[in-house]
Every structure is written in C-alpha cells, then in structure tokens.
Amino acid sequence: MVHLKYFRGLLISDHYAPSLSWNEEFKAYIAPAYRYYQVLEYFRQGGIEVKDEVMDPIPFPLVKDSLKLRDYQERAMKAWMAKKRGVLVLPTGAGKTALGIKAIANLRVATLVVVPTIELLHQWGDRIRESLGVEPGIVGGGEENIQGITVITYDSAYTKVEKLGNRFPLVIFDEVHHLPSTGYINIGELMASPYRMGLTATPEREDGRHVLLREVVGPILIRLSPSQLAGKYLAEFKVEKIYVELTPEEREIYEKLRNRFTSFLRKRKIRMAGPRDFQRFIFMAGRDKEAREALLAWNESLRLAVNSESKLIKLREILKERANEKIIIFTRDVDMAYRVSREFLVPAVTYLTSKDERQDILSKFKNGDYKVIVASNVFDEGVDVPDASVGIVLGGYGTSRQMMQRLGRILRKKEGKVATLIEIVTKGTTDHNLSRRRSSATK
DNA sequence: TTGACTCAACATCCTTTGCTACAA
DNA sequence: TTGTAGGTTTCCATGTTGAGTCA
Numbered sequence: 001m002v003h004l005k006y007f008r009g010l011l012i013s014d015h016y017a018p019s020l021s022w023n024e025e026f027k028a029y030i031a032p033a034y035r036y037y038q039v040l041e042y043f044r045q046g047g048i049e050v051k052d053e054v055m056d057p058i059p060f061p062l063v064k065d066s067l068k069l070r071d072y073q074e075r076a077m078k079a080w081m082a083k084k085r086g087v088l089v090l091p092t093g094a095g096k097t098a099l100g101i102k103a104i105a106n107l108r109v110a111t112l113v114v115v116p117t118i119e120l121l122h123q124w125g126d127r128i129r130e131s132l133g134v135e136p137g138i139v140g141g142g143e144e145n146i147q148g149i150t151v152i153t154y155d156s157a158y159t160k161v162e163k164l165g166n167r168f169p170l171v172i173f174d175e176v177h178h179l180p181s182t183g184y185i186n187i188g189e190l191m192a193s194p195y196r197m198g199l200t201a202t203p204e205r206e207d208g209r210h211v212l213l214r215e216v217v218g219p220i221l222i223r224l225s226p227s228q229l230a231g232k233y234l235a236e237f238k239v240e241k242i243y244v245e246l247t248p249e250e251r252e253i254y255e256k257l258r259n260r261f262t263s264f265l266r267k268r269k270i271r272m273a274g275p276r277d278f279q280r281f282i283f284m285a286g287r288d289k290e291a292r293e294a295l296l297a298w299n300e301s302l303r304l305a306v307n308s309e310s311k312l313i314k315l316r317e318i319l320k321e322r323a324n325e326k327i328i329i330f331t332r333d334v335d336m337a338y339r340v341s342r343e344f345l346v347p348a349v350t351y352l353t354s355k356d357e358r359q360d361i362l363s364k365f366k367n368g369d370y371k372v373i374v375a376s377n378v379f380d381e382g383v384d385v386p387d388a389s390v391g392i393v394l395g396g397y398g399t400s401r402q403m404m405q406r407l408g409r410i411l412r413k414k415e416g417k418v419a420t421l422i423e424i425v426t427k428g429t430t431d432h433n434l435s436r437r438r439s440s441a442t443k
Numbered sequence: 444t445t446g447a448c449t450c451a452a453c454a455t456c457c458t459t460t461g462c463t464a465c466a467a
Numbered sequence: 468t469t470g471t472a473g474g475t476t477t478c479c480a481t482g483t484t485g486a487g488t489c490a
Contacts, residue, residue: 116485117485141486153484155451155452155486156486183453184453205454265460266459269461269462271460274458275457276474277457279456283477286477295479299479299480333482334482351484380483397454402455
C-alpha cells in the first residue's frame with residue numbers, strides 16, 4: 001500500500017512514481033503538489049492500493065443552481081466537464097464568470113477562485129451570492145474570511161498557498177494569463193487541487209511563459225473570438241485604421257533618435273531578432289553608458305511617434321464628426337492622457353486618479369453626463385467600464401491582449417448598434433510596428 | 444475606517460542593417 | 468550550399484496594482 005500526504009505545497013509519497021523524486025530530509029519521495037492527480041492516476045492504473053491523505057477539503061455549502069448558459073457557454077462547459085482541467089478562451093463580455101459559477105454548481109466541492117484585482121474580487125463575490133445563494137469567503141483587500149467557496153487575489157494566494165493548497169478540490173484562475181509569471185506560478189504548482197479551470201480572453205504572453213499553463217492548469221479546450229460572437233451575443237463591430245505623418249520637425253528629431261539607437265547596434269554588431277535580444281540589450285544598458293544612451297534614445301523616439309501632433313489634429317476631426325456618440329480615448333502614457341484631457345476638456349482616468357474620482361467619472365460617463373473620456377492603460381483588465389460605442393486608440397502596447405480588452409469595452413450588445421474601434425497610427429515609425437503586432441486581436 | 448504613503452511584483456520592450464558554427 | 472541555431476543575466480524607464488504600515 002502507498003501512503004500519500006500533503007505538506008506545505010508538497011506531495012509526499014512513501015513509494016516511487018514518475019515525477020516524484022527522493023528527498024533525504026523527508027525520507028520520502030516528493031513533488032510539487034500539483035502532481036497529485038497524475039501520481040494518484042499512476043498508482044490506480046497499476047492496481048496499487050493508496051492511503052490518500054492529501055486533500056482536507058473545507059465543507060461545501062448548500063447552493064442553488066439557477067444559472068442558464070448560452071449555447072456557446074454550454075459547449076465550453078461540456079468540454080471542460082469531460083476532463084475537469086483546462087483553459088477556456090472567451091472574449092471580454094462573453095460571460096466567463098458564468099462558466100466558473102456553473103463549474104462550482106456542477107462539481108459541488110470546495111472551490112478557490114483566484115483573481116488579479118480587488119474589483120474582480122467583489123464582482124465574483126456578488127455573482128456567487130446572486131447565482132449560488134451563498135456568502136462566499138473573501139481573501140484580499142484587507143479581508144480574510146475563508147469559506148467553502150472563497151475568492152482570493154493572486155497576491156494573497158501567493159502568500160497563503162502552502163496553507164490553503166489542499167483545502168480546495170477545485171481551483172478557478174480568472175485572467176489565467178497572470179498565472180505563469182515567476183511568482184504566481186507557485187500558486188498553481190503548490191496547490192493539490194485535482195480540478196482546475198483557467199479563464200481568459202488572451203492566454204498568450206509576451207514572455208512565452210503561457211506554455212506552462214498546459215502543465216499546471218490543462219490544455220486550451222475552447223477558443224472563441226469576438227467576431228464569432230458578434231451579432232447575436234456581442235455588438236457588430238468594425239475596426240478602422242487611420243494613418244498620419246510626423247510633422248517635419250518631429251521627423252527630424254525622430255530620425256536623429258533612431259539613428260542613435262541603430263548606429264549603436266551596428267557598431268556593437270548586435271542583432272535584434274526577437275524579444276530576448278532586446279532583453280539582453282536592456283541588461284547591457286545597466287552597465288554600459290553607450291548602451292544606456294541608445295536605449296533612452298529608443299524610448300524617446302517611441303514616445304514621439306506614439307504621441308505625434310497629427311494624431312491630435314485627427315482626433316479633433318473625429319470628435320467633431322461623432323459629436324453624439326459615447327467615446328473612450330485610449331493612450332499609451334499618462335502625459336498624453338492629461339494632454340488630451342486639457343486640450344479637449346474631457347475627464348482623464350489614469351493610475352494617478354484617486355479611487356473616488358475614478359468612480360465619479362465612470363458613473364457620470366455611464367449616465368451620459370460625460371460623452372467622452374480619456375484613459376491610459378487603466379481599463380486593460382478587471383475594471384467594469386460603462387459601455388461606449390466608439391473607441392479611439394491613440395497609443396498602446398503591441399499586444400493583442402490590450403487590443404482585445406479595449407475592443408471589449410465597446411462590444412456590449414444593444415439593438416441596432418455597430419461599434420467602431422478607430423486606431424490612429426503614425427506611418428513610418430515604431431508606432432506602425434506596434435499597431436501591426438496588436439492587430440491580430442481584432443480578426 | 445480613511446487616506447497617504449512605501450514597497451514589491453508584474454508588464455511592456457523587436458523585424459535589421461546579418462556575426463559564426465554546425466547540421467542537413 | 469543552404470538553413471538555422473547559437474549565447475548569461477538580475478532591469479534603461481514607465482505604467483499599474485495589491486499589501487502593509489502608520490497617523
């Protein structure tokens with residue numbers, strides 16, 4: 001007979017199985033706790049009797065199950081129920097939370113829901129109360145109350161995972177693309193939970209670490225894009241790109257800055273073939289004065305291209321044409337957001353905006369007191385932004401994730417609505433490259 | 444309870460102009 | 468001849484958030 005135990009994020013076995021390794025200190029075979037279901041499966045298939053003391057689940061409350069799923073949600077749920085592990089990829093606004101709630105109602109085991117922000121902590125709490133009729137535990141944002149269904153932030157989960165790792169047979173990772181980062185991955189690895197669900201609109205990460213999700217959460221089971229749901233469940237939408245030029249003065253400065261960057265690369269025979277090369281260049285800038293100057297020049301050239309003068313002229317035209325529509329303007333940096341705010345007399349929301357003021361601006365935008373607002377990168381995730389019909393992208397990252405989130409802000413379904421996402425791009429600059437890289441999101 | 448603060452963690456960051464060694 | 472892989476580490480700056488501390 002084999003004896004399996006859990007100890008502070010570790011699976012401990014007195015017999016060998018693949019993925020376990022001998023540990024002298026414990027005088028036993030050990031592995032990170034997420035290997036539990038594989039190891040158990042291995043012993044069971046071998047017909048070996050197991051004394052399983054790994055899980056110590058919190059009692060599960062009595063819940064109601066009143067939730068009705070849409071047809072594509074049913075498909076996603078069916079795919080997940082077949083394995084009870086894996087990632088579901090659905091666009092913003094397509095009802096990912098409902099899938100998590102349904103999984104809890106189906107499995108009826110203690111569940112930990114991990115979320116990136118306090119706002120999502122409360123949104124999930126409300127949905128659980130509403131759909132399952134129970135009071136959820138909340139950990140994070142100053143609260144610490146653990147129940148059979150508990151919502152927790154990634155930050156809190158990271159510090160408490162060793163203690164909580166064997167108390168929840170089901171774990172749901174909302175915005176699961178956060179999980180593979182170097183710290184948070186511990187949450188996935190040190191939990192023993194055999195049942196796992198990951199929810200996101202965009203699993204891919206710039207650092208490539210999303211490949212870890214397959215091992216820690218499971219494979220991608222379903223993937224739906226905004227265009228697949230447009231019309232019936234999300235608003236019809238179109239994406240427009242408008243190209244502008246740098247002014248001659250801007251062009252002169254831009255070329256000078258670019259030249260400082262490229263001539264450094266040429267001189268040092270540095271090849272920029274991918275993100276790793278750029279990363280190395282950044283490390284180099286930490287020690288090498290010339291490299292540092294080259295990098296600063298590159299940063300400055302990017303800022304110039306993304307925030308070009310012509311974009312503001314074009315913005316003025318668009319705002320005039322669409323005077324009666326609800327519009328969100330997106331910028332890449334805080335300075336540009338406040339510049340737009342000053343020149344067009346519209347409220348700005350950035351990370352510097354206080355919580356109360358942000359709340360106030362968003363509620364006035366919702367009820368129509370404000371027709372136009374400008375935001376930096378703050379609406380990228382986990383913020384409940386009132387619906388708009390037009391999004392104007394003045395600047396952003398080169399990631400499809402950000403583009404997808406921004407698109408999601410205008411896709412709420414309304415009768416007869418056609419949403420428009422307008423991107424203003426500076427031709428012949430890095431801004432154009434960024435735009436090309438992110439545009440796969442809207443296909 | 445709140446607000447102001449600090450700190451830590453996470454994310455972005457590339458596409459040119461082609462070095463050398465080795466495998467197919 | 469052609470194609471492709473090769474090569475660490477501790478981070479230029481800016482943006483964003485959660486947690487913790489203290490008044």
